[in-house]
Amino acid sequence: MPQTWIQNYNPLGNTVLSTAVAAIPVCLLFYLLAVRRMIAYRAAVCGFLAAIVLALAVFRMPPAMVAATVAHGLVFAL
Amino acid sequence: MAAVWVYEITVETGHFEVIKQSIGGITDDRRLQVLLIGFAFGALLEGAGGGGAPVAVCGAMMVGLGFNPFQAATLCLIANTAPVAWGSVGNPIRTLVAVTGLPEIDLSAMVGRILPITAMILPFWLVRTQVKTRETFEVWPGLLACGCGFGSIQFFWSNYVDASLVDIVGGIGTLVLLALFFRMWQPKRIWRYPGEAPPARLQARKLRPREVLHAWSPFLLLAFFVILWGVPSIQRLVEAASVKFPVPGLHLAVIRQPPVVAAQYAEPAIFDFAWLSAVGTATFFAGLIAGPLLGLSLTSTVRLLFRTIYRMRHSLIAILAMISLGYITRYSGMDAVLGLAMANTGRLFPLFGTLIGWLGVTLTGTDAGSNALFGSLQVITANKLGLSPVLMAAANSAGGVMGKMINAQSIIVACAATGQAGKEGDLFRAVLKHSILLAIIVGLIVTVYAYWLPGWIPSGHRYW
Numbered sequence: 028m029p030q031t032w033i034q035n036y037n038p039l040g041n042t043v044l045s046t047a048v049a050a051i052p053v054c055l056l057f058y059l060l061a062v063r064r065m066i067a068y069r070a071a072v073c074g075f076l077a078a079i080v081l082a083l084a085v086f087r088m089p090p091a092m093v094a095a096t097v098a099h100g101l102v103f104a105l
Numbered sequence: 106m107a108a109v110w111v112y113e114i115t116v117e118t119g120h121f122e123v124i125k126q127s128i129g130g131i132t133d134d135r136r137l138q139v140l141l142i143g144f145a146f147g148a149l150l151e152g153a154g155g156g157g158a159p160v161a162v163c164g165a166m167m168v169g170l171g172f173n174p175f176q177a178a179t180l181c182l183i184a185n186t187a188p189v190a191w192g193s194v195g196n197p198i199r200t201l202v203a204v205t206g207l208p209e210i211d212l213s214a215m216v217g218r219i220l221p222i223t224a225m226i227l228p229f230w231l232v233r234t235q236v237k238t239r240e241t242f243e244v245w246p247g248l249l250a251c252g253c254g255f256g257s258i259q260f261f262w263s264n265y266v267d268a269s270l271v272d273i274v275g276g277i278g279t280l281v282l283l284a285l286f287f288r289m290w291q292p293k294r295i296w297r298y299p300g301e302a303p304p305a306r307l308q309a310r311k312l313r314p315r316e317v318l319h320a321w322s323p324f325l326l327l328a329f330f331v332i333l334w335g336v337p338s339i340q341r342l343v344e345a346a347s348v349k350f351p352v353p354g355l356h357l358a359v360i361r362q363p364p365v366v367a368a369q370y371a372e373p374a375i376f377d378f379a380w381l382s383a384v385g386t387a388t389f390f391a392g393l394i395a396g397p398l399l400g401l402s403l404t405s406t407v408r409l410l411f412r413t414i415y416r417m418r419h420s421l422i423a424i425l426a427m428i429s430l431g432y433i434t435r436y437s438g439m440d441a442v443l444g445l446a447m448a449n450t451g452r453l454f455p456l457f458g459t460l461i462g463w464l465g466v467t468l469t470g471t472d473a474g475s476n477a478l479f480g481s482l483q484v485i486t487a488n489k490l491g492l493s494p495v496l497m498a499a500a501n502s503a504g505g506v507m508g509k510m511i512n513a514q515s516i517i518v519a520c521a522a523t524g525q526a527g528k529e530g531d532l533f534r535a536v537l538k539h540s541i542l543l544a545i546i547v548g549l550i551v552t553v554y555a556y557w558l559p560g561w562i563p564s565g566h567r568y569w
Contacts, residue, residue, distance in 0.1 A: 036441055037442070049443050052434055064530040068426065070529075071427045074430050093433065099432055
């Protein structure tokens with residue numbers, strides 16, 4: 028049986044804060060696109076990196092799983 | 106992507122001129138052309154394949170016809186809403202059934218009692234974003250015919266026939282209806298863009314039906330292949346050729362827990378190299394046949410494909426990053442956190458629950474994705490609040506459709522197809538208010554069903 032990891036819906040112990048953090052990657056993406064008028068693929072890469080950092084640092088998702096998720100996403104997209 | 110290529114083929118061979126003339130033959134009015142292409146033809150493509158195809162094909166066609174590119178992109182994004190819930194041959198509804206365990210008939214019927222109402226508003230909404238209010242109401246008979254036509258077919262088919270062909274039938278029906286209707290009725294004043302030359306009536310010789318059919322053949326082929334790919338028996342056949350294996354270290358490793366799901370649930374993760382069953386492949390075949398059919402050699406057809414890919418390389422990178430972003434937020438539970446925040450709204454849940462669906466599509470880009478993500482959350486919260494789970498599951502799907510236009514992938518596809526890469530931010534700003542307003546309208550419709558018309562929520566409904 029492979030290692031499992033249980034999702035945590037309140038990693039910071041405060042619902043408002045946790046929600047705010049969870050909203051960061053998407054908000055960042057839209058902020059860069061709409062307000063800063065960044066070129067789409069750069070904004071997308073920024074949002075993508077933010078999502079990785081938060082998943083690791085705040086939500087404590089195991090790094091191997093983050094890597095597997097990224098691979099899964101890339102394969103699906105192609 | 107492949108859809109843009111098909112379009113390039115018709116342009117390269119000069120057949121696009123014929124297409125332009127044949128549409129001009131139905132109506133020269135820019136307002137009514139939006140209904141024909143953006144709304145009706147787009148619905149057909151959405152019903153068949155979904156994904157980015159409707160926006161890409163319709164956007165490119167409208168630009169070719171002489172629409173302002175930015176407006177063409179905006180209009181296509183807004184138009185691609187009403188049909189989304191039954192897109193890809195009913196995929197979102199089937200996903201909803203899979204995650205909630207509620208009967209498909211009830212869900213399809215419920216969505217079919219929400220979305221036709223917005224479908225009737227949508228033609229007015231579309232044309233109003235294009236021109237002034239007064240000019241919008243000049244064509245009210247056409248708008249009404251379009252909205253009511255599509256809305257009633259959608260209602261009828263989703264409530265009494267089945268959940269997979271709703272949009273395909275709706276799209277074809279609306280196209281035929283509009284073509285006939287515009288023969289009997291034309292606006293007094295033909296509206297074109299300011300400074301645009303009036304349509305060249307005199308020099309346009311009468312087109313022979315064969316010629317028109319020939320020119321349209323790439324798009325007909327495209328629609329044919331996409332529909333063919335959706336036929337269940339063919340689907341099984343092409344799916345057999347796709348390579349599937351569990352993602353190492355991820356498959357069943359992430360556990361979702363209550364209150365997002367009813368019981369702890371290990372999230373599956375399957376690599377799916379669906380090289381043959383993907384909609385893109387169907388479109389690719391259409392292009393491969395269409396090129397030679399229009400008199401292009403096979404080599405130049407393929408060369409055109411590479412040129413199209415090269416031109417869209419930035420959009421490709423963007424879509425890759427965007428989809429990976431969505432996967433991370435989903436597997437790490439960030440999406441669920443956002444959904445939970447909305448679920449804590451008590452009496453206002455019919456409205457905010459709808460917005461959860463909207464949020465889901467904004468994040469994942471597909472209505473099916475949003476339903477997979479939040480379907481069970483809707484049912485659990487609805488049960489807790491004493492609301493109908495069928496209503497709220499359907500609301501997830503119905504609200505979701507309005508999020509599609511601001512999803513980053515859709516925006517990128519729209520920009521790429523209309524040749525405006527780099528203007529993604531402007532386009533996002535242009536459609537954002539429409540998306541939010543339309544989502545709130547759906548939320549209000551759901552609220553009315555929840556508190557004033559609970560008897561209209563189907564339960565144990567039957568098709569004919």
